[in-house]
Amino acid sequence: MTSAGNADAGNGDWLVGNPTGAQLASALWIGSVGLLILGLQPVLLGALYTEGHVSGDELALVATAEMIAIGIGSAAIAMMLSAHNMRLKSAVLLLLLALANCATAYALTSTSLIAARAVAGLAEGGLVAVATELIARSRRAERIGGFFVTLQTLAQCALALLLALYVIPAAGSAGGFIVLAVVCIASVAVAFIVPDSYADLPKEEQFSNVLTVPSLAALLSVFCYFMFFGSVWAFLEPLGAQYGIDGRTVGLIVSANLALQVLGAMTATVFEARIDYRFAIVAIGVVAVASSVVLAGSPGLTVFWVAALIMGLILLFIVPYQIRLAITADETRTAVLLVPAAQLFGLAIGPVAASLLIDGKDFRPVPEFAAASAAASVVLLGLFVLIARRRRAIA
CATH class of the missing domain: 1.20.1250.20 (MFS general substrate transporter like domains)
Incomplete structure (x- = not known):
């Protein structure tokens, strides 16, 4: 960010640089x-x-x-x-x-x-x-x-x-x-308004910094969470059809889901500093599992609407807390750069993995797979916390 300030040392809001x-x-x-x-x-x-x-x-x-x-x-x-x-x-x-x-x-x-x-x-x-x-x-x-x-x-x-x-x-x-x-x-x-150069982070960025158990556990937690959403999102229409919900209604649910994603992101921006990232990730994981279980249980139209909209609300609400998780796992902040990749791979792999469980026209294994993915995300967070505590005790 040398275009904004050539000094490597940042101001109060930045580790390095000072972009406008x-x-x-x-x-x-x-x-x-x-x-x-x-x-x-x-x-x-x-x-x-x-x-x-x-x-x-x-x-x-x-x-x-x-x-x-x-x-x-x-x-x-x-x-x-x-x-x-x-x-x-x-x-x-x-x-x-x-x-x-x-x-x-x-x-x-x-x-x-x-x-x-x-x-x-x-x-x-x-x-x-x-x-x-x-x-x-x-x-x-x-x-x-x-x-x-x-x-x-x-x-x-x-x-x-x-x-x-x-x-x-x-x-x-x-x-x-x-x-x-x-x-x-x-x-x-x-x-051409973007800072021409970003000042180097305090520690040299090397790929090897990411290859630690805490960083991998954090990134896998992110990956599993987005597998949860990606699998349900891809098969929402056929899942709804199985429960007698027409495609037009599912289309309305998708539009409302996007609107609630915006609301979730805005809400997280307001509250991110007031909630511990571990509590937020666990709570959202529990809600994700519960919503998936509901979708796997042949819900009626109203319950289907509610479960799908809750998924939209929590999808982006969790992102700031996943960023904090990655920063905590890797002080060089290299892991943070890989959070989008973990999210996108989860969104891409989720539907593919879930499709392997579909039996004919029965799509209920999809939300069941989503529930397992969300639960795995919470388990991996627990693994990260245990490893972090053990390392602090040894130090």
Whole structure:
């Protein structure tokens, strides 16, 4: 963040550097552009399926390839590249993403679609790293992380509404991806407000720092939690159909779920400093298990609504506390840079793992798998706490 202040020592709010509010906001927006697709996949990929560009199986491959590529991109760029020349890197990644979105709009085969979305995912992951690198340098990383998830979810909701009501009815899925490309190109102007170089963290960042039991336990806890949500989110419509809930109603539930994700993120931003991260993660894990068990028990329409909406409320509420968990596990803050990758891999692997348990048209094993994933997240937190206490006792 030498553009904001060349001194390595930060001010009261930053470990190193001193970015202005505009520079911080621009970095968070760049990261949000990288994650727009998370809220738009149901709209855009649904349009691709309706138009006959992909089959059901191919649709799953397209979605999974992009999610995994985002996780790889965010981890690889954060770990392997220096946090310098960030303006140029941001601009290049935005243009690459714009090209990938245009390629998606004009792709003629499922193979070319998968390839285009995989390239898009790598660029999107790089954009996420622009934001997370800066968040990791803040003394209030949890709070800024809460602002980040709030901004990205608000942008997803607004763009999803625009695409669903106006763009896709008029121009189809191709029009939707062209709009995404336009957003990327317009955001290049914002890229030149990002701090050109982020000052180095107090300790040298090395990948080996992450390969410790506490860091791995923390990241696996994050991964398992997002497997819980990813599995239910992917199969919400067929699960509802099994219980006699029509697709239109499930679509309304999805829209309300996104709105509650925004509310959850905003609420966490307000309360993150007042709640111990361990209590928050355990409490949310218990709620996640309970909601999943309810969905596995053939609920009626009202109970189905409530359980699904609770899942949306807690999804992003937990993120600031997961950031605090990663910081506690690794004082070099390298693990924090891998939190988005753990989240995205969980969202991608959850549906794939849950699909292996589906028996014919019985989708109840999906929420059962989700409950087990949420429980595993809490168990891994417990493992982390035990290891941390043991190390303090030895020290």
